[in-house]
Amino acid sequence: MADMACWLVKTEPDIFSIEDFARERVTDWTGVRNYQARNFLRAMKVGEPVLVYHSNAEPPGVVGVARVHKQAVPDPTQFDRQSEYFDSKATKDKPRWFCPDLEFVEKLKRMIPLDELRSLKALDGFRLLERGSRLSVIPVLDKHFNTILKISSKNSR
C-alpha cells in the first residue's frame, strides 16, 4: 500500500508493559501530552505497524509489535478530572489531545536492548537513537523497522 508509515511508541513497563498489551489485545493509547507526539498519533492510519518500546526499563529496548487499529479520536482522559492526564484547557469542542487504538500483534522473540540498537550501522539516522530524543511517539523508516524485526528473529547479536 502506498504511503504506509511505520511508528514507534514508548511505554513504561511498570505502567503498561508488552505483557499487559498482549492480554488486552487492543488499547487506546491515551495520556500523550506533547504536541509533536500528538501530531504523529493523529497521522497514524489503520493498519500501520508500530514498534513497542520499553522506556525506564532495565534494559530499555524494543519489545514488540502492534498495529494501528483505529484512527485517533479525542483522548477521553483530558476531560476526566480524576485522571492524571486531565487538561483544564481542553474542551469537547476543542480537544487538545488525541489517541488511536493500537492492536497487539506480537512480542518479539528477543527484545532488542537500546545499546544493541545503537551498535547497528543499519539503524543510522533512526530518530530514537538521536541525542536528547524524548518523544514518546516517533515515525520509523521502513528499512529501520525491517532491520529491527530481522535481528529480533535471530537468537543473539
Add this chain to the structure above:
DNA sequence: GCCAACGTTGGC
C-alpha cells in the same frame, strides 16, 4: 538519584 536535553509557562 543525577542530570542533560528538551518542552512549557508566564512575566514583561
Add this chain to the structure above:
DNA sequence: GCCAACGTTGGC
C-alpha cells in the same frame, strides 16, 4: 515575542 524559571523524560 523574548527568555528565565520550571517541569518532564529517560538513560545511566
